[in-house]
Amino acid sequence: MTPLERVRVVVDCMGGDHGPSVTLPACKEFLATHPQADLVLVGMADAIAPAASWPRCTLVPSTEIVSMDDPVEVALRRKKDSSMRVAINQLKPDANGRAMGDVAVSAGNTGALMAISRYVLKTVEGIDRPAIASVIPNERPGFTTMLDLGANVDCTAEHLLQFAVMGSALVSALEGTAEPSVGLLNIGAEAIKGSETIKQAGELLRAAANAGQLNYHGNVEGNDIFNGTVDIVVCDGFVGNVALKTSEGLAHMLTGFLRAEFKRHWMAKVAALVALPVLKHFRKRFDPRGYNGAALLGLQGLVFKSHGSADAFSFGRALARAYDAARNRLPEQVHERIVETLQAAALPPNDEPVRPAA
Amino acid sequence: MTPLERVRVVVDCMGGDHGPSVTLPACKEFLATHPQADLVLVGMADAIAPAASWPRCTLVPSTEIVSMDDPVEVALRRKKDSSMRVAINQLKPDANGRAMGDVAVSAGNTGALMAISRYVLKTVEGIDRPAIASVIPNERPGFTTMLDLGANVDCTAEHLLQFAVMGSALVSALEGTAEPSVGLLNIGAEAIKGSETIKQAGELLRAAANAGQLNYHGNVEGNDIFNGTVDIVVCDGFVGNVALKTSEGLAHMLTGFLRAEFKRHWMAKVAALVALPVLKHFRKRFDPRGYNGAALLGLQGLVFKSHGSADAFSFGRALARAYDAARNRLPEQVHERIVETLQAAALPPNDEPVRPAA
Numbered sequence: 114m115t116p117l118e119r120v121r122v123v124v125d126c127m128g129g130d131h132g133p134s135v136t137l138p139a140c141k142e143f144l145a146t147h148p149q150a151d152l153v154l155v156g157m158a159d160a161i162a163p164a165a166s167w168p169r170c171t172l173v174p175s176t177e178i179v180s181m182d183d184p185v186e187v188a189l190r191r192k193k194d195s196s197m198r199v200a201i202n203q204l205k206p207d208a209n210g211r212a213m214g215d216v217a218v219s220a221g222n223t224g225a226l227m228a229i230s231r232y233v234l235k236t237v238e239g240i241d242r243p244a245i246a247s248v249i250p251n252e253r254p255g256f257t258t259m260l261d262l263g264a265n266v267d268c269t270a271e272h273l274l275q276f277a278v279m280g281s282a283l284v285s286a287l288e289g290t291a292e293p294s295v296g297l298l299n300i301g302a303e304a305i306k307g308s309e310t311i312k313q314a315g316e317l318l319r320a321a322a323n324a325g326q327l328n329y330h331g332n333v334e335g336n337d338i339f340n341g342t343v344d345i346v347v348c349d350g351f352v353g354n355v356a357l358k359t360s361e362g363l364a365h366m367l368t369g370f371l372r373a374e375f376k377r378h379w380m381a382k383v384a385a386l387v388a389l390p391v392l393k394h395f396r397k398r399f400d401p402r403g404y405n406g407a408a409l410l411g412l413q414g415l416v417f418k419s420h421g422s423a424d425a426f427s428f429g430r431a432l433a434r435a436y437d438a439a440r441n442r443l444p445e446q447v448h449e450r451i452v453e454t455l456q457a458a459a460l461p462p463n464d465e466p467v468r469p470a471a
Numbered sequence: 472m473t474p475l476e477r478v479r480v481v482v483d484c485m486g487g488d489h490g491p492s493v494t495l496p497a498c499k500e501f502l503a504t505h506p507q508a509d510l511v512l513v514g515m516a517d518a519i520a521p522a523a524s525w526p527r528c529t530l531v532p533s534t535e536i537v538s539m540d541d542p543v544e545v546a547l548r549r550k551k552d553s554s555m556r557v558a559i560n561q562l563k564p565d566a567n568g569r570a571m572g573d574v575a576v577s578a579g580n581t582g583a584l585m586a587i588s589r590y591v592l593k594t595v596e597g598i599d600r601p602a603i604a605s606v607i608p609n610e611r612p613g614f615t616t617m618l619d620l621g622a623n624v625d626c627t628a629e630h631l632l633q634f635a636v637m638g639s640a641l642v643s644a645l646e647g648t649a650e651p652s653v654g655l656l657n658i659g660a661e662a663i664k665g666s667e668t669i670k671q672a673g674e675l676l677r678a679a680a681n682a683g684q685l686n687y688h689g690n691v692e693g694n695d696i697f698n699g700t701v702d703i704v705v706c707d708g709f710v711g712n713v714a715l716k717t718s719e720g721l722a723h724m725l726t727g728f729l730r731a732e733f734k735r736h737w738m739a740k741v742a743a744l745v746a747l748p749v750l751k752h753f754r755k756r757f758d759p760r761g762y763n764g765a766a767l768l769g770l771q772g773l774v775f776k777s778h779g780s781a782d783a784f785s786f787g788r789a790l791a792r793a794y795d796a797a798r799n800r801l802p803e804q805v806h807e808r809i810v811e812t813l814q815a816a817a818l819p820p821n822d823e824p825v826r827p828a829a
Contacts, residue, residue, distance in 0.1 A: 250724075251724070252723075252724045252727065252728075264658055264659075266658070266665060266666040266669075267666045267667060298713060300622055300624070300708070300709055300712040300713065301622075307624060307709065308624040308625045308709055311709075334712075334713075334716045335712065335713045335714065335715065335716025335717030335718070335719070335720055336716045336717065336719050336720030336723065337720065338717055338720055339717070339720035339721050339723065339724040340720055340723075340724075348713075350658070351658055351665065351666055351669075351710070352709070352710055352713050354658040354692075354693070355656060355658065355692075355693045355706075355710050355713065355714050356693065356713055356714065356717045357693065358658075358692045358693025358694045359693030359694065359696055359714045359717055359718055360693070360717055360718070360721050361693070361694050362693055362694030362695065362696055362697035362698055363697050363718050363721055363722065364721065364725070365610075365694065365697065365698075366608075366609070366610045366697040366698075367722070367725060367757070369610060370610075370753060370756065370757075371749070371753060374749045374752060374753060375746075375749055377749075384742070384746040384747075384749055385746075385749075388733075388742040388743075388746040388749075389742075390742075391729070391732045391733055391735075391742055391743075391746075394732060395725075395728060395729060395732060398728065399725070399728075
C-alpha cells in the first residue's frame, strides 16, 4: 500500500495527568518535525487557544473533560462533549465517507478511551473485541509488541487468533517487517501445554500459519517477552496485564534498590558518581517515555493511547507512532489481513483441522 | 502446635543438574548446623557411599535416576526405583502409621516430582490439587509467597481458595506470622475486575475472611508481588508461571545490560570497580540461591523442591526451609486450616453468600 501523503492527527489536548501543559508543547514540536502532518486539536476553548495561530492546525472546542478516575459509565453516558469523545468523533466518516482525522491520540483514562472508541467507531468486521498493543524493550536489543493489554479477560481461542493477526498488521505498519513472528504466551514450549483455550488457540494459529497467513513461531514463555524471541507476544488481557504490571513492579524495586544502595555510605556515593553515565544510559534504554504510544486495534478508526503521566517528550513519541501507523495505513492492513485469514480459515487444507474437537 | 523434637529429612541425592556433587556437601553442612535433624539419603549406592560414616544418616540405595528432561510418564511409570520415587516413598506411613521421614527434598525435574508425589502420597482431604509455593523478594524488604507456581491451569474459584488456605499455613509455619495477609492476583483493585473465576474466587475468599478463616486483603496487581503489599499472592498456575518467568526474563535482561554497560569502555570499567560492592550487595539481595526451596502443598506428606541448578549453598537453603516447615508441623497446619475453612464454608453467615449465582 502506498503511504498517505498527508496525515491528520486528532489530539485530545485535555487528557492525561497534565493536560494542555504537556499536550500543546508536544503538538508544537510535532508540527515542526512532521511537515506532512496536520493537527486537529480538541479541548476547552481557553486551553487550546494558544494554538490558534499555529500552522496546519484546526481547533475543535469541547466543553467537558474525562478525568483520570471517571468511571467508564460516566465518561461514556454523561460527558458527551468531552475532549476525548469529540476527538474520537473526528474519526467517524460523514455522509460522504470523509472523516476529519486519520488517527486520534489521547493520554486519558484507558477504560474510558476504549469504551468511547468502541461505542463511536465500532469494531472491524471479523473482530469481536478491540485489543491494546504496546511495545516492551527486549534484549535483542529491540522491542517486543505485546497484546492484549486492554483488559480483555475470558478470551476465546478465536480472540487470540484475531489478536495475532492485528498485532502482525501493527508491526508490519510500524516497523516495516513484512512477516513479523508471533508467539503464543504459554507455560512451556510444547504444544500440549496450557489451558484448553490456549491449546485451541495454538491449533488456530498453526492452521493460519499453514495457510500462509501468519508467521507463527509457536508457544513462548514469560521470559521470551524480554529475550526478544518473537516480534509479537499474544495473550489474553488478564495475563498480559499481570505480566506487564509484574515487570513494572520488579523494575521499580530494582531501580529503587540501586538508588538506595548508591546513597548508603560515602564509598557508594563516589561509586554512584562514577557510575552515573552508565546508569543514565541504562535508564534511557529502558525509559518507557521513549516508546510511549499503545495502539487500540480492531476498530473502524485508529486510536493511540499515551501514558497518562507522559511529559511533552513522551507524548510526542505517542504522536509520532500514531502518525507512522496512520501514514502506513494500519487500519487497511488490519482489515486486509483479517479478511484473508478468515477466508483461509473457512477453507482449511484438508489435512489440518482449523477447529479442534471441543 | 509444639514443634517436632527431631526432624527426619529425606534427600533425593541424585536430583538436579549436579546430583551428589552438590547434594552431599550440602547435606554434610546441614548436619553440622542442624543438631536436631536426621537425614535419609537416597541415591545410587556408589554415589551416596561417602556418607556412610556420617552421623545421624541413613542410606537408602536406589538403582535409577529421573533425568531433568525425562517426560513425566517415564519418571512415573518406568523408573519405579528412581532416587526421587524412593525418596517420596519414605514419607508413606507403614502399617503402623510410621513413615521413615518427615519431609523430602529434591532438586529434580518439577513435573516428575509433582506427579510422583501426588501418586505416592495422594492429596489431603479437602484439597483437589496440590500447589507449588515459592518466595520472591519484595521491596518491604521481605519475601512474598506466591502460589500456584505448579502448572495448575484452568483453576476453579474453589482451587484458588484452597491455595489461599495452604499458603497461609505455609507462611505461618515458616515465618511464624499468625495471620498472614492474602491477595488475589487480578487486573485491578476493585472487586468487579477480572474473569468470572476470579470474581467468584474473590467472593469465596471474602466469605472465608468473614468467617475468620483467612486474613484476606482483596485484589492485588502484578506490581504488588514486588511491593510486598501482602504476604501471600494467590493465582492459578498459568498466571503464576507467566509472572515468574516474565520477572526472570526482565531480571536477566537488566543485569545483562548493566554488565555489558560496565564493560563498554575504560571509564565504565573504573565505575564498575568502584560500584562493585554495591552491585555485589544488589546481587546478594536478589540472588535466588538465598531463598531456594519451593513447597509442594496439599499432599499427605511434605515435599520441597530445590532449583535444579542449585549449588551446595543454595541446596542447603532448601534443606533448611524443608526442615523448618516439618519442624513446625506444616502438614498438620494445612490440614487443620482446610478442615476449619471447609466447615466455615458449609455454614456461611446469612448475610454473606459463599457461592455467587453462576
